[in-house]
Amino acid sequence: MHDGELLPGHISLDEIGNGGPYILRAGEGDHIAVRSSLRSLLTRAQDTEGHMGVTYCEGDTSGATPPHFHHHTTEAVFVLSGVLRVWQDDRKGTRIESELHAGDFGLLPTGWMHSWAFGAPDTRFLAVYAPGGFEGTLHYLDPRTAPTAEQLRRTEELFDVVWRPDYPMFDHSEEPGAQRH
Numbered sequence: 001m002h003d004g005e006l007l008p009g010h011i012s013l014d015e016i017g018n019g020g021p022y023i024l025r026a027g028e029g030d031h032i033a034v035r036s037s038l039r040s041l042l043t044r045a046q047d048t049e050g051h052m053g054v055t056y057c058e059g060d061t062s063g064a065t066p067p068h069f070h071h072h073t074t075e076a077v078f079v080l081s082g083v084l085r086v087w088q089d090d091r092k093g094t095r096i097e098s099e100l101h102a103g104d105f106g107l108l109p110t111g112w113m114h115s116w117a118f119g120a121p122d123t124r125f126l127a128v129y130a131p132g133g134f135e136g137t138l139h140y141l142d143p144r145t146a147p148t149a150e151q152l153r154r155t156e157e158l159f160d161v162v163w164r165p166d167y168p169m170f171d172h173s174e175e176p177g178a179q180r181h
Helices: 134-139 149-158
Strands: 030-034 037-043 053-059 074-081 083-089 095-101 105-108 113-118 123-130
Touching: 030 134, 037 134, 053 134, 074 083, 074 095, 083 105, 083 123, 095 105, 123 134, 134 149
Parallel strands: none
Antiparallel strands: 030 037, 037 053, 053 123, 074 105, 074 123, 083 095, 083 113
């Protein structure tokens, strides 16, 4: 959303969710515009007794999310189209850098530092968070600008996330926003 404007297909999960069954049709969800992408909350922790959150993400080539990890939350991604670039690091020397394409699945386990970026135009993927809750960060970050250190710290107090924007996740050619050839 930009300045309170509702996007086509926007449905407030506060009105239909919160533990009851519901159906979202194609293109429906709690839409949030985040810079050059759209994130659509499909279900949240409060809709699933805390078990999971699911977000549909679509966007064009972008810089990476700030490196972060979770103490208790596992993230999983399933790419529907385009390319999702993923970096993972167990902070003990094991690093995995991947380009996921349509049909590819990636698991981002608890404790692993990770980051991701839209790697091609018209990239679409599903993100699943278990247990749910991390999806709530979308309502706490300014959708028009990169998050500030203060905004990131605020989400750490509310959600299971530890942000480390200065963590050496990327080599020179992999820095957020760098184009991959």
